[in-house]
Amino acid sequence: xxxxxxxxxxxxxxxxxxxxxxxxxxxxxxxxxxxxxxxxxxxxxxxxxxxxxxxxxxxxxxxxxxxxxxxxxxxxxxxxxxxxxxxxxxxxxxxxxxxxxxxxxxxxxxxxxxxxxxxxxxxxxxxxxxxxxxxxxxxxxxxxxxxxxxxxxxxxxxxxxxxxxxxxxxxxxxxxxxxxxxxxxxxxxxxxxxxxxxxxxxxxxxxxxxxxxxxxxxxxxxx
Amino acid sequence: xxxxxxxxxxxxxxxxxxxxxxxxxxxxxxxxxxxxxxxxxxxxxxxxx
Amino acid sequence: xxxxxxxxxxxxxxxxxxxxxxxxxxxxxxxxxxxxxxxxxxxxxxxxxxxxxxxxxxxxxxxxxxxxxxxxxxxxxxxxxxxxxxxxxxxxxxxxxxxxxxxxxxxxxxxxxxxxxxxxxxxxxxxxxxxxxxxxxxxxxxxxxxxxxxxxxxxxxxxxxxxxxxxxxxxxxxxxxxxxxxxxxxxxxxxxxxxxxxxxxxxxxxxxxxxxxxxxxxxxxxxxxxxxxxxxx
Numbered sequence: 001x002x003x004x005x006x007x008x009x010x011x012x013x014x015x016x017x018x019x020x021x022x023x024x025x026x027x028x029x030x031x032x033x034x035x036x037x038x039x040x041x042x043x044x045x046x047x048x049x050x051x052x053x054x055x056x057x058x059x060x061x062x063x064x065x066x067x068x069x070x071x072x073x074x075x076x077x078x079x080x081x082x083x084x085x086x087x088x089x090x091x092x093x094x095x096x097x098x099x100x101x102x103x104x105x106x107x108x109x110x111x112x113x114x115x116x117x118x119x120x121x122x123x124x125x126x127x128x129x130x131x132x133x134x135x136x137x138x139x140x141x142x143x144x145x146x147x148x149x150x151x152x153x154x155x156x157x158x159x160x161x162x163x164x165x166x167x168x169x170x171x172x173x174x175x176x177x178x179x180x181x182x183x184x185x186x187x188x189x190x191x192x193x194x195x196x197x198x199x200x201x202x203x204x205x206x207x208x209x210x211x212x213x214x215x216x217x218x219x220x221x222x223x
Numbered sequence: 224x225x226x227x228x229x230x231x232x233x234x235x236x237x238x239x240x241x242x243x244x245x246x247x248x249x250x251x252x253x254x255x256x257x258x259x260x261x262x263x264x265x266x267x268x269x270x271x272x
Numbered sequence: 273x274x275x276x277x278x279x280x281x282x283x284x285x286x287x288x289x290x291x292x293x294x295x296x297x298x299x300x301x302x303x304x305x306x307x308x309x310x311x312x313x314x315x316x317x318x319x320x321x322x323x324x325x326x327x328x329x330x331x332x333x334x335x336x337x338x339x340x341x342x343x344x345x346x347x348x349x350x351x352x353x354x355x356x357x358x359x360x361x362x363x364x365x366x367x368x369x370x371x372x373x374x375x376x377x378x379x380x381x382x383x384x385x386x387x388x389x390x391x392x393x394x395x396x397x398x399x400x401x402x403x404x405x406x407x408x409x410x411x412x413x414x415x416x417x418x419x420x421x422x423x424x425x426x427x428x429x430x431x432x433x434x435x436x437x438x439x440x441x442x443x444x445x446x447x448x449x450x451x452x453x454x455x456x457x458x459x460x461x462x463x464x465x466x467x468x469x470x471x472x473x474x475x476x477x478x479x480x481x482x483x484x485x486x487x488x489x490x491x492x493x494x495x496x497x498x499x500x501x502x503x504x505x
Contacts, residue, residue, distance in 0.1 A: 149425060153418045157408035166404055167422065170397040174432040177440050197439060205432050212428050216421045219342050231316040231373040232297075235323070235366055239474070242362045246481050253488045260495045267502050 006091055010099025011106065017076060018107065024072045028065045028111045035061045036122065045123070054123040055183035059139070059176055062112060066143055067168060069107050071161040073100070074151035093218035097148065101213070105144040112136055131186040131195075138202040139179035142209050146171055149213040152220045178202045282480055289477045292470035296322075296463070304463040308455045313377045317454070320370040322467040323363045324392055326475045328430070330360025331395060333479075334402075335427035338420035347490070350416035353423055354406065355482035359475060361399040367392045387438045394433055398426045 018024055039045060039057045076082075077100070086096055116136075120127035147168055154163040182198035192199065300318045307314035337353030340346075371389040372382040383389070405422055406415045 146425065146429075150422075153405070153421065156414060156418065157405065158410070159404075159408045163405065163408055166401045170394055170401055171426055171429045173394055174429060174436045177433075177436040181440060181443075201432065201436050201439075205429070208428055208432065209425075212425050216342070216424060219417060220421055225311070225313045225377060227373045227377045228313050228315055231370040232319065234369050234373070235319050238362050238366050238369075239478075242359070242478060243481070246478075246485050250485050250488060253485065253492055257488065257492050257495065260492065260499060264495065264499055264502070267499070 003092065003095055006095040007099045007102060010086070010096065011103045013082070014073065014076075014100070014103035015106070017080075024069055025107060025110060027072070028069050028107070029114060031068055032061050032065045032111065032115050033118075035064060036119070050123045051125055051187070052184075054119065054125040054127070055180045055187060057123075058115075058119055058127070058183065059180050061115070062108070062140070063143070063169070063172060063176060064165075065111060066108050066140075066147060067165045069111070070104055070144070070147040070151040070168075071154065071164050073104055073107070074148075074155045075161065078155050087221060093221060094214050096221065097214060097217040100152075101145050101148040104148050105140060108140050108144055109137070112140065125187050127183075127187065129186060131192040132183055134192065135179055135182045135186065135195075135199065135202065138199065138206060139175050142175050142202060142206040143172055145206070145213050146209045149217055149220065152217065174201055174205045178205070282477075282484075285473065285480065286477045289470065289473035292466075292473050296467040296470040299463040299466055304460050305457055307460075310378050310454065313374060314454065316370050316374040318460075318464055318467045319471075320367060320374060321388075321464060322471040323366040323370065324388060325468050326471045327360055327364030327367050327392060327395060329472075330356045330363060330475060330479075331398070331423075331427055331430070334360070334423045338423035338427075341416055341420040342424075347416065350419065351483055351486045351490075352479070353416075353419060355479055355486060357399055357402050357423075358482055359478045361396070361403070362478075363471070363475070364392055364396045364399060368396055385441060387434070387441045390437050390441070391430070391434050394437075395430065398430070402426070 036057065039053075039060070043049065043053055043057075045053055045057070116127055116132075119125070147164070150167045150171070151164055154160065154167060157163045178198045178201040182195040182202070185195035185198070186192070296318070300315050304315065304318070306312065333356040334353045337349045337356065340349035341353065368389065371386070371392065375384050375386070375389070376382050402419060402422055406419050409415045409418060
């Protein structure tokens with residue numbers, strides 16, 4: 001429970017910081033809407049085309065908006081000098097990781113929750129189903145976890161924010177394929193069981209990524 | 224014989240050669256620098272004595 | 273004497289790879305049969321698949337080196353890791369290019385979202401990302417540490433990406449590519465195995481070459497440091 005308390009402290013800190021300015025979530029939202037607009041122009045998303053493309057456009061948008069949030073969240077950490085403070089305190093490295101990752105997951109989830117009905121209406125696609133929400137959570141979880149680890153690395157580079165998408169996206173292929181395929185199937189009317197294969201990929205990915213991130217995060221923030 | 228077949232095997236040889244030559248060129252550069260630095264080190268040692 | 277032995281071992285390895293590659297080439301063009309549906313172009317397959325194997329194996333080596341480095345903090349692990357990336361990148365690029373050159377005459381387009389080709393492209397991007405990461409860092413300690421972590425995390429996603437891509441392409445096969453569509457015979461399998469063995473020897477040779485370059489670079493840095501200390505004192 002001590003561990004959980006530490007994790008929640010970190011999450012609360014991030015929430016408080018964001019509540020102050022709301023700049024990160026608003027930027028992610030505005031970016032998502034703009035991305036949606038650009039996809040619509042670029043792919044001429046109307047009628048049938050829209051239905052087919054909807055899951056892909058949704059997850060592409062989530063992926064790109066996500067990198068914004070992940071970079072910003074880690075940059076804030078560095079600017080505030082909080083990371084050094086956290087490291088000096090007797091806090092388990094894994095608590096720091098869980099705290100940051102949970103915060104990132106939360107912010108991405110907030111953006112997605114706002115975005116989803118908007119998407120559903122625009123594409124005229126039944127996205128507001130429990131199955132889709134489950135896939136959303138599973139996909140975002142893995143993405144946020146590996147994103148947190150890589151953002152912690154990227155923030156040390158000369159290129160900073162620009163480095164994160166380069167590092168993250170090749171590693172997010174299982175999430176993107178799994179989530180898009182699962183969402184697509186669900187939207188077509190299949191049950192969660194029928195898209196179970198894709199969901200299983202997401203679950204395995206989440207477990208593997210969480211394990212590896214926990215094991216290596218300490219090495220990223222030390223020194 | 225198909226041009227694609229020739230090109231594909233050409234690619235193998237070219238890529239391998241480029242890698243080997245690149246490593247060899249860098250190695251030569253380093254060895255030249257190493258020689259120069261060793262000389263300077265010896266000379267500075269002589270100066271000290 | 274150890275250095276001399278190492279040198280001759282290197283020469284032996286290089287010679288062995290040279291011979292093995294020539295033998296493989298011979299088998300590809302004279303031993304392997306002419307494939308029924310694709311014709312002569314199908315012979316690209318052997319070097320294409322072999323380079324793919326090495327392209328991925330090299331990253332496995334980087335993965336192990338990453339663990340080694342984090343566990344021991346010894347530079348030698350890092351040297352192997354980064355050297356394997358450079359060699360692996362060469363092989364995986366070969367895979368992608370030969371894949372495109374094979375696809376064009378057989379399926380009419382340079383790029384098919386064929387599973388092996390797609391995962392090779394992903395691996396290529398991972399290699400590039402690794403290189404860019406190291407290039408964007410200033411201290412060699414950070415390059416080694418972050419490189420190790422990225423190598424480890426990236427590697428574990430590759431099998432998952434492979435599965436995901438495979439399923440994606442099986443359930444949605446392209447109208448253009450129905451799948452491999454090759455009639456495989458025993459001779460072809462033998463040729464492939466010989467080619468993969470030859471490439472493995474070649475990989476080992478190139479890896480050693482790259483490693484000794486890095487060791488020389490380290491020696492230069494050490495010398496430079498000694499000189500600076502001497503001049504400042």
